[in-house]
Amino acid sequence: MAQPVFVLVRPQMGENIGGAARAMWNFGLDRMRIVDPRDGWPNQKAIAMASGAGRLLDEAGLSATTEAAIADCSYVLATTARARGLSKPVLTPEAAMAETRARISAGEKVAVLFGPERAGLENDDIARASAIINVPVNPEFASLNLAQCVLLTAYEWRRQGVDVPGQRFELAGAEWASAHEVEVLATHYEDRLTTAGFFFPETKAETMKLTLRNLWSRMPLTRSDVQILHGIMRQMVRWKERGK
């Protein structure tokens, strides 16, 4: 059955990776991906802790970067405890899993990113996400650990059952761009704009790049939108080169 991919980004303790596997499998989810685990892979503590859900670890895809882990996904959710002032939709787990079900029914691939235990996801990871999942915890006390965050998200997936009606977006035969395609677009603009001197002054360059990446990932881009945006930039470069 179609289901979201849960991506553990730079997890630290093996026990937590194993705990996350158990949490997922409690609610019938078994597609895990792992980005750059701190203590290498395979991890014996993860295997010991996962008991009964070890298959998820055996089958987990390992990637060096978040970018590679989500390359085939067209909708990416990032879990975070902090509001970051990034202009992205912030969803409850409930709304996020409803959206996930709708998109999966419509044939999309969906990834949910979970950050490292201590620090959570970095801005660079969040910049790749279409929306944020924020668990509505007590504002005076938020202490969910990695496996608990995975558990609540997996529970929401299961709670909403299989029969949520499908399509929300009228795409008229078009397809959503994958995270990889959006990444290539972002890089194309970043490279050309660097050459053109857009990221100025230098002290602000990184912030400007992050802002721009957030802009692309937040937009509901189809593959043909991405082609048009590539075309715009290519044409501006050609125009410049003709002028020389």
Place this chain on the structure above:
Amino acid sequence: MAQPVFVLVRPQMGENIGGAARAMWNFGLDRMRIVDPRDGWPNQKAIAMASGAGRLLDEAGLSATTEAAIADCSYVLATTARARGLSKPVLTPEAAMAETRARISAGEKVAVLFGPERAGLENDDIARASAIINVPVNPEFASLNLAQCVLLTAYEWRRQGVDVPGQRFELAGAEWASAHEVEVLATHYEDRLTTAGFFFPETKAETMKLTLRNLWSRMPLTRSDVQILHGIMRQMVRWKERGK
């Protein structure tokens, strides 16, 4: 605010009592009762694990029997992983917390019983309950621990609270662009791209312009997004002009 009482029945490990306190307080619940804890009371391991939610332990009511712990409650729910063939309503956490909210609004006192880690609640405890809570776990794999079971139940309580919107947009003081601002942006791009020879061949120019206008209007653009997109185009033009 009125809320259910969570009753830990004969809990074994102090860590799990502390973990349950944290799980509750994450979702704003702070009324815990404890029946005959295996290792006595107070429990240093419980206190260490509860860090930040220690107040729940300080204020927890201690009882020798389940009967005494729930004496003042008119509706009692028992959590259990197993169907026991007791003729009682079996509710999902969702239905159970809806019922709990309804009863509390009507002035009732509600208790939720959680069993010891290893064995779960005894038939004698369950016999005192009005209904059963059964978390809809994977039939092939049910491995929720005490704190996780408390966490999911507390989450459901909070999820159904009226004050949590499903989706909000973290705009961080930003504002959505007006239709007029998007129009100005579309025109800016259209004019510059015309000069740059983007709309080619001429027979397709009108369709291409329409596609591009649709793209801008379909995107959820903030005013600052619009400024960045203007900036990108202005910079490409400046770059071209420097090159002449």
